[in-house]
Amino acid sequence: MESMLHAIHGHTKKETWRQLSDYISSHESTLGRDGVMATLLQQLPITKFAAAWCMLLSYAPAKTEAYLTQVEIFWSEMDVDKVVGSCPEELGRVSHKYTELCREQKIPWRGLAPLLAAVEKVRPTVNHLTPFHSDFICLCLLDKQYAIAKELLSTTIYSIVPAATGVTPRDFATYYYYGGMIWLGLQEYHKALSFFETAVCLPATCLSAMATEAYKKYVLVSLILKGRVQLPKHCPNAVVKSLGKHCQHYYRYVVLYGAKGTTRQSLTNFIKGDPNASPPVEGAEKVFRTDNNYSLAMKTISAFVEQSIAKLTIVYETLKLSAICEKVDIESEDEAEKIITRMISAGRIVAHINDLTGVVTFVDSLPSNFCNAINTELQSIRDVTARIQQMDDSLLTSNEYILKQMSRHPMLKDELAAISKAKSKTMFESVLGVLKG
Amino acid sequence: MTDIHEDVMNYAKVGCWDKVTREIEEFDLRRGSTYAPKPVCVFGIFGYLILNDLENATLFWKRLPLEYKSDENINQVRGVVAALTENDVAKAHQLLAAEWNPEVTVAVTSLQSSLRTRTMKLLPSAYSVIRAAKAESLLGVTKEELTLLASQASWEYDTETDAYKFKQIEEVNAIEGANGVEAVEAVAKHALFLEQFANPR
Numbered sequence: 001m002e003s004m005l006h007a008i009h010g011h012t013k014k015e016t017w018r019q020l021s022d023y024i025s026s027h028e029s030t031l032g033r034d035g036v037m038a039t040l041l042q043q044l045p046i047t048k049f050a051a052a053w054c055m056l057l058s059y060a061p062a063k064t065e066a067y068l069t070q071v072e073i074f075w076s077e078m079d080v081d082k083v084v085g086s087c088p089e090e091l092g093r094v095s096h097k098y099t100e101l102c103r104e105q106k107i108p109w110r111g112l113a114p115l116l117a118a119v120e121k122v123r124p125t126v127n128h129l130t131p132f133h134s135d136f137i138c139l140c141l142l143d144k145q146y147a148i149a150k151e152l153l154s155t156t157i158y159s160i161v162p163a164a165t166g167v168t169p170r171d172f173a174t175y176y177y178y179g180g181m182i183w184l185g186l187q188e189y190h191k192a193l194s195f196f197e198t199a200v201c202l203p204a205t206c207l208s209a210m211a212t213e214a215y216k217k218y219v220l221v222s223l224i225l226k227g228r229v230q231l232p233k234h235c236p237n238a239v240v241k242s243l244g245k246h247c248q249h250y251y252r253y254v255v256l257y258g259a260k261g262t263t264r265q266s267l268t269n270f271i272k273g274d275p276n277a278s279p280p281v282e283g284a285e286k287v288f289r290t291d292n293n294y295s296l297a298m299k300t301i302s303a304f305v306e307q308s309i310a311k312l313t314i315v316y317e318t319l320k321l322s323a324i325c326e327k328v329d330i331e332s333e334d335e336a337e338k339i340i341t342r343m344i345s346a347g348r349i350v351a352h353i354n355d356l357t358g359v360v361t362f363v364d365s366l367p368s369n370f371c372n373a374i375n376t377e378l379q380s381i382r383d384v385t386a387r388i389q390q391m392d393d394s395l396l397t398s399n400e401y402i403l404k405q406m407s408r409h410p411m412l413k414d415e416l417a418a419i420s421k422a423k424s425k426t427m428f429e430s431v432l433g434v435l436k437g
Numbered sequence: 438m439t440d441i442h443e444d445v446m447n448y449a450k451v452g453c454w455d456k457v458t459r460e461i462e463e464f465d466l467r468r469g470s471t472y473a474p475k476p477v478c479v480f481g482i483f484g485y486l487i488l489n490d491l492e493n494a495t496l497f498w499k500r501l502p503l504e505y506k507s508d509e510n511i512n513q514v515r516g517v518v519a520a521l522t523e524n525d526v527a528k529a530h531q532l533l534a535a536e537w538n539p540e541v542t543v544a545v546t547s548l549q550s551s552l553r554t555r556t557m558k559l560l561p562s563a564y565s566v567i568r569a570a571k572a573e574s575l576l577g578v579t580k581e582e583l584t585l586l587a588s589q590a591s592w593e594y595d596t597e598t599d600a601y602k603f604k605q606i607e608e609v610n611a612i613e614g615a616n617g618v619e620a621v622e623a624v625a626k627h628a629l630f631l632e633q634f635a636n637p638r
Contacts, residue, residue: 109465112466112467113466113467116466144499145500147458147493147496148462148466185496186492186493186496187492338523338524338525340563341524341563342524344559344563345563352562352563352564352565352603353563353564353565353567354565354566355564355567355568355571356568356598356600357566361565375623378627378630385630
């Protein structure tokens, strides 16, 4: 233990963080012994040894309640700049180990406040993604604290900066997957679809388990919202080609959903099976249940009914409730009336029901808050455009871009050669000044 | 009475239901292994229903421990959540009209009023004609109360059919929110913004 303390003091003084991390990782087994971690951390004041604390916690075994307390103390007292600057990877690893322990011990509520505080402490701005985001959302899911998670998810992520936050591609994928599940639980299908799409379309050279699960949910949410599925063009080819093997039932369901002549009953038979058919058909219920997508799959059937009613508004001006029941395969007029009033209330159709005659009149009309909706959308487009403009400006004036442009310009090749020989910052800055002038 | 209980009751009395749900969410974030007292949970579920947040009302109920779910008041409000999930507003009103613990009267009254307001707004847009009996059950009111509400909302009553008629929405020519000069200003602003993309740098 003394040699370990000595090594930590030495590396901290010299700021040789890689070597410190390698040293601590080689002594992982020592850290697992009773009382070692507690003694070590007691002897290292966190204000001076924040990076060492981070590395010790990232390599120590996470099995006991004491580990949770140590991590919470670390997060509340750490100097963020020192830790992120020296060991960003280890910072993320501590968060994941902490979350995993909360899950194993079935105490997700324990980690909510500390993780949320860590998110707010570590992120440089509200639009930066950190490793703590996905862990916090994961625990919110387990503890069913969807309202708390919604606040964090409502902020758009624009900045993924590993050097500033320690975020990894895994954190990105899990944030969008878990976030999509939160939006699903809150029945905000548009946001859920956007999140799952981001998780599926993450640049990749092969298919991951996360992308597969996100795609399965993406398919069902897309059917609920639009009645069809179309992955965006920027989805990696490697992912698109491999999905078919792992999501066969989902592909078949999408084909059936969009086929002519499909009815509510045929969709139900696909999911639940048809014992009356000869031979009896086994449904995909088992597959959907294994994937925890069964209730979402059943919602696609309700959505199918509503989409069928919405299609009727294109063809008919008036229709009796009984005729709607027949065309859309609804059991009773009462049920049809409830579905139509729900659609009217949600703004999906504009129609009037004559309660005396049972006739529904479909109306072509603009939504009542049309102007405000357009204004809000255009304002958000302006905000995003301003952001993209800012990014474009910073890229154009970045050193890497300018150097690349210089290397292509025949007149400046000699200047560039001189700069790399002299390694003179002043000369580089003077050339930069000429270019900008 | 605990702090959270007192705060929630005070907010509920003055009708600040968004603050009721906010207090409970803050408490839930830091509660550890202890849950809010049962009366607070009842107000929490009512709060979400009054704010028309059915999903959070359901999720809040789902994360309560088993011994809370068997509580009489919580069970009773759970029935209202189930009725509203099935879009059966008439049943929800019936359940609200039943006998409740006097402590939650303010919540019950607020929810009845909130449901009534939403239904009053929905009926003219969803129906061209609605039978009085149906309107009574959807609004959870008596015939006399319905007559008063209808006259305040300028609904037309047909004695022959015992039904209320609503004005049908004509093709919208004047778009709501488009006030002459303001609309021109907004369009000009958007046109200037889009023009910059026609002339890329």
